[in-house]
Amino acid sequence: DAGITQSPRHKVTETGTPVTLRCHQTENHRYMYWYRQDPGHGLRLIHYSYGVKDTDKGEVSDGYSVSRSKTEDFLLTLESATSSQTSVYFCAISDHGQSGELFFGEGSRLTVL
């Protein structure tokens, strides 16, 4: 299994609080992605990174920010969580963004009350 660790795996928080999810990889892959998965929508891209300090928005980036200060870590931050951000969040990595296989973490389930 690819070395990807997401933390926390489960979190319950209240509306308006900040939340940070962490993705840590030991594969030295260049590309890292954050997805959210909701019933009826499948996996939707929030943000992605193609190198240290190189990030870009995905299709559902509003309300989220990311940072990648080193190859192995990709952080997803919800500055002020809302109930619509209740979801399961998946981190993925790839060694070739264009055609490489995506390796996913185990997911982080976030509930915003």
Added chain:
Amino acid sequence: KNQVEQSPQSLIILEGKNCTLQCNYTVSPFSNLRWYKQDTGRGPVSLTIMTFSENTKSNGRYTATLDADTKQSSLHITASQLSDSASYICVVSAAGGSYIPTFGRGTSLIVHP
């Protein structure tokens, strides 16, 4: 706009039976197509990859086909087992420097004993 459509949305079959899942895409220019399996509560895992020149590829009881002319792919599962119960996601990558693959919403397969 690149799109991937999967059908059916959900499927229930009896153990031992065969089934076929469909994927239609409009991603252009085409690079490759992957089928992922996602068990409940886990991240997706790649089953197979199809490139432009490949018509069929097998991975155990899973056989994927690709018709690049009609932009269709199928995933055939032979002699289904209870462990095949999962969501199957079709993911298509474009050529030409895009880091972002296009995801289908998945087919939820339930295998009953």
